[in-house]
Amino acid sequence: MSSLSTHVLDTVSGRPAAGVRLRLFSGTAVLFDGVTDADGRCPALRALTLEGGQYRLEFEIAAYFRAQGHELADPPFLDVVPLVFGLSAEGHAHVPLLAAPYGYSTYRGS
Numbered sequence: 001m002s003s004l005s006t007h008v009l010d011t012v013s014g015r016p017a018a019g020v021r022l023r024l025f026s027g028t029a030v031l032f033d034g035v036t037d038a039d040g041r042c043p044a045l046r047a048l049t050l051e052g053g054q055y056r057l058e059f060e061i062a063a064y065f066r067a068q069g070h071e072l073a074d075p076p077f078l079d080v081v082p083l084v085f086g087l088s089a090e091g092h093a094h095v096p097l098l099a100a101p102y103g104y105s106t107y108r109g110s
Helices: 061-067
Strands: 002-010 023-028 030-034 055-059 081-085 093-100 103-106
Touching: 002 023, 002 055, 055 061, 055 093, 061 081, 061 093, 081 093
Parallel strands: 002 093
Antiparallel strands: 023 030, 023 055, 055 081, 093 103
């Protein structure tokens, strides 16, 4: 079985992104629905036990940046950021998101 964690960083302010809603999917099934804490993390996500397979994390980035006072286009360039990734049958994966209103990056962390 595997575990998963994430960390959302606001690259505009250079700080953790608190209050970002995120969901974890396996196919169409929602496995987790939560919000990042003051450190941009979602500790309850790590408590899940996941099988090997393909998953999708969705981050509601436009809502976060609007809440921070940024004026975004209508519709926003980035609204929900989907990250589709695979997990092996065992181990831990860390999937950080570095986000701004017009771009993002991610990588497999430890």
